[in-house]
Amino acid sequence: xxxxxxxxxxxxxxxxxxxxxxxxxxxxxxxxxxxxxxxxxxxxxxxxxxxxxxxxxxxxxxxxxxxxxxxxxxxxxxxxxxxxxxxxxxxxxxxxxxxxxxxxxxxxxxxxxxxxxxxxxxxxxxxxxxxxxxxxxxxxxxxxxxxxxxxxxxxxxxxxxxxxxxxxxxxxxxxxxxxxxxxxxxxxxxxxxxxxxxxxxxxxxxxxxxxxxxxxxxxxxxxxxxxxxxxxxxxxxxxxxxxxxxxxxxxxxxxxxxxxxxxxxxxxxxxxxxxxxxxxxxxxxxxxxxxxxxxxxxxxxxxxxxxxxxxxxxxxxxxxxxxxxxxxxxxxxxxxxxxxxxxxxxxxxxxxxxxxxxxxxxxxxxxxxxxxxxxxxxxxxxxxxxxxxxxxxxxxxxxxxxxxxxxxxxxxxxxxxxxxxxxxxxxxxxxxxxxxxxxxxxxxxxxxxxxxxxxxxxxxxxxxxxxxxxxxxxxxxxxxxxxxxxxxxxxxxxxxxxxxxxxxxxxxxxxxxxxxxxxxxxxxxxxxxxxxxxxxxxxxxxxxxxxxxxxxxxxxxxxxxxxxxxxxxxxxxxxxxxxxxxxxxxxxxxxxxxxxxxxxxxxxxxxxxxxxxxxxxxxxxxxxxxxxxxxxxxxxxxxxxxxxxxxxxxxxxxxxxxxxxxxxxxxxxxxxxxxxxxxxxxxxxx
Numbered sequence: 001x002x003x004x005x006x007x008x009x010x011x012x013x014x015x016x017x018x019x020x021x022x023x024x025x026x027x028x029x030x031x032x033x034x035x036x037x038x039x040x041x042x043x044x045x046x047x048x049x050x051x052x053x054x055x056x057x058x059x060x061x062x063x064x065x066x067x068x069x070x071x072x073x074x075x076x077x078x079x080x081x082x083x084x085x086x087x088x089x090x091x092x093x094x095x096x097x098x099x100x101x102x103x104x105x106x107x108x109x110x111x112x113x114x115x116x117x118x119x120x121x122x123x124x125x126x127x128x129x130x131x132x133x134x135x136x137x138x139x140x141x142x143x144x145x146x147x148x149x150x151x152x153x154x155x156x157x158x159x160x161x162x163x164x165x166x167x168x169x170x171x172x173x174x175x176x177x178x179x180x181x182x183x184x185x186x187x188x189x190x191x192x193x194x195x196x197x198x199x200x201x202x203x204x205x206x207x208x209x210x211x212x213x214x215x216x217x218x219x220x221x222x223x224x225x226x227x228x229x230x231x232x233x234x235x236x237x238x239x240x241x242x243x244x245x246x247x248x249x250x251x252x253x254x255x256x257x258x259x260x261x262x263x264x265x266x267x268x269x270x271x272x273x274x275x276x277x278x279x280x281x282x283x284x285x286x287x288x289x290x291x292x293x294x295x296x297x298x299x300x301x302x303x304x305x306x307x308x309x310x311x312x313x314x315x316x317x318x319x320x321x322x323x324x325x326x327x328x329x330x331x332x333x334x335x336x337x338x339x340x341x342x343x344x345x346x347x348x349x350x351x352x353x354x355x356x357x358x359x360x361x362x363x364x365x366x367x368x369x370x371x372x373x374x375x376x377x378x379x380x381x382x383x384x385x386x387x388x389x390x391x392x393x394x395x396x397x398x399x400x401x402x403x404x405x406x407x408x409x410x411x412x413x414x415x416x417x418x419x420x421x422x423x424x425x426x427x428x429x430x431x432x433x434x435x436x437x438x439x440x441x442x443x444x445x446x447x448x449x450x451x452x453x454x455x456x457x458x459x460x461x462x463x464x465x466x467x468x469x470x471x472x473x474x475x476x477x478x479x480x481x482x483x484x485x486x487x488x489x490x491x492x493x494x495x496x497x498x499x500x501x502x503x504x505x506x507x508x509x510x511x512x513x514x515x516x517x518x519x520x521x522x523x524x525x526x527x528x529x530x531x532x533x534x535x536x537x538x539x540x541x542x543x544x545x546x547x548x549x550x551x552x553x554x555x556x557x558x559x560x561x562x563x564x565x566x567x568x569x570x571x572x573x574x575x576x577x578x579x580x581x582x583x584x585x586x587x588x589x590x591x592x593x594x595x596x597x598x599x600x601x602x603x604x605x606x607x608x609x610x611x612x613x614x615x616x617x618x619x620x621x622x623x624x625x626x627x628x629x630x631x632x633x634x635x636x637x638x639x640x641x642x643x644x645x646x647x648x649x650x651x652x653x654x655x656x657x658x659x660x661x662x663x664x665x666x667x668x669x670x671x672x673x674x675x676x677x678x679x680x681x682x683x684x685x686x
Contacts, residue, residue, distance in 0.1 A: 096229075387502055
């Protein structure tokens with residue numbers, strides 16, 4: 001038999017028999033029954049290749065993990081342009097099993113059961129906990145009926161698999177507890193030069209992991225985000241299935257520096273997979289290799305094969321999570337949570353008068369904000385009302401009780417006759433959607449976001465959706481009844497809004513001879529360049545977790561104060577960050593921001609680029625806003641949007657103002673970018 005003949009036969013052998021041959025499980029001396037032909041061939045091949053000095057390594061492929069096919073509809077091409085719907089097919093994969101092993105078969109059987117069992121969710125309820133179902137089944141295997149519990153047991157027993165326990169959650173501030181208690185120690189090889197800077201996730205006792213991590217490599221100038229999955233081969237992992245169009249993937253085998261053989265895969269959108277088929281477990285890393293932040297990156301914006309191999313080389317695939325003392329770990333986690341809560345707890349300041357409130361509330365001039373006094377509740381005491389946008393709506397109000405100022409949120413509230421409050425909300429992108437909620441104010445009213453439990457008496461609510469009105473007799477009622485537009489308007493007419501006597505907050509008298517504006521102007525002291533630099537350094541040193549990587553000192557708002565421009569380190573979640581994420585200045589005695597996410601253009605113009613998605617990863621739009629700063633105020637000069645779905649340009653986000661490609665290019669050409677002049681942040685801090 002020639003080497004070529006051996007390789008031809010090698011391709012016809014079930015991969016599971018290679019391991020069996022190497023372990024001697026099919027040795028004739030240990031089994032008197034006749035060998036099946038594939039087993040015999042595997043043994044012969046393994047022995048023959050060893051004799052000629054070759055090594056046999058089973059080559060894992062994504063196709064081996066497939067449990068079936070599904071169809072999906074493609075409605076956008078690779079550039080984001082809408083196309084006629086095309087029905088395509090992808091493989092349904094389980095990452096933890098392959099080639100007909102117990103994990104793969106068990107996962108497929110559980111998935112098939114779930115597909116036909118309670119398909120409409122009729123047996124589900126809103127109960128966050130089912131005491132009759134052990135947490136091990138309810139949380140780890142998502143069981144909500146006894147029949148599902150019995151099926152999990154049946155499948156695990158059928159394929160001789162053990163069950164995982166109830167998960168343990170580790171937050172980001174508990175990563176050291178996880179690494180120590182699980183025995184993992186580190187996911188990164190000590191001599192790799194890489195740094196793991198974030199970890200959180202779940203441990204499914206005794207061994208399985210589902211983690212999210214962030215990693216920095218010397219060779220790649222981007223903070224990478226990844227998911228790490230670790231599953232033992234003797235435990236039933238549950239319903240973990242992925243839909244993947246394998247025709248879009250490059251996949252190849254790679255041997256790391258420490259000799260671990262991996263399967264690497266990479267698609268045209270930067271989805272990267274690193275799969276290690278270990279003796280006792282499968283370890284999978286899903287790496288975000290899209291550096292653009294777009295759902296439709298170009299080839300230059302995704303991770304290369306060489307970069308993925310660099311990433312694969314930094315991880316430790318020899319980890320073996322150990323059985324831990326659950327009670328002791330939960331106690332440590334509780335102590336960690338308590339310490340974290342105490343460290344991050346918000347302690348609101350207390351004030352004894354309205355002047356103190358306004359001084360703390362307005363640390364910078366705000367020429368749009370207004371104030372007035374009015375007795376909202378009819379108890380004979382006037383409250384201080386604030387309107388942030390000069391639109392006549394109450395955004396917050398304050399009253400003094402027992403010598404202390406109480407703070408309430410209005411959230412776009414209007415005062416109506418008879419001490420009635422109207423909470424009004426509309427969507428600026430949808431002119432046929434609105435909400436009008438009416439309540440009788442009382443002295444205990446506290447309007448916190450959408451929490452109506454501590455508010456005054458509920459009168460009624462009207463909702464306009466898609467041109468149709470509905471009325472809610474009780475808050476959050478599920479039996480809202482449809483009403484006509486005439487009926488809705490008639491109800492609202494019972495509670496006409498009151499026009500209040502608003503005044504500028506800047507003219508609020510803090511004392512007989514000082515307004516809020518006077519107070520702020522006295523604080524607006526200019527300092528020397530050296531003092532300003534020290535102020536900026538102190539600001540940055542107090543915010544070490546902001547991950548700034550570059551900076552520039554430049555006055556971009558023309559107020560005579562040098563501004564601090566900051567760039568965030570590259571991040572695969574945020575996409576390309578080669579722009580300034582923040583502009584800070586020192587005015588009115590504080591360091592404050594006045595612009596974000598911009599490129600520098602000629603003539604002091606800033607370009608803000610934003611990518612927006614609609615409908616998940618469907619329609620994607622790139623907006624370019626050009627603005628100029630004047631002190632702390634900004635003026636928008638031009639705005640254009642490119643809608644990828646129809647390859648067209650518009651003058652707004654809502655596709656209501658179409659412009660030609662020539663017009664758009666003319667606007668873009670008016671503001672050429674200049675050298676951003678970024679310097680390493682270490683130059684400033686050192």
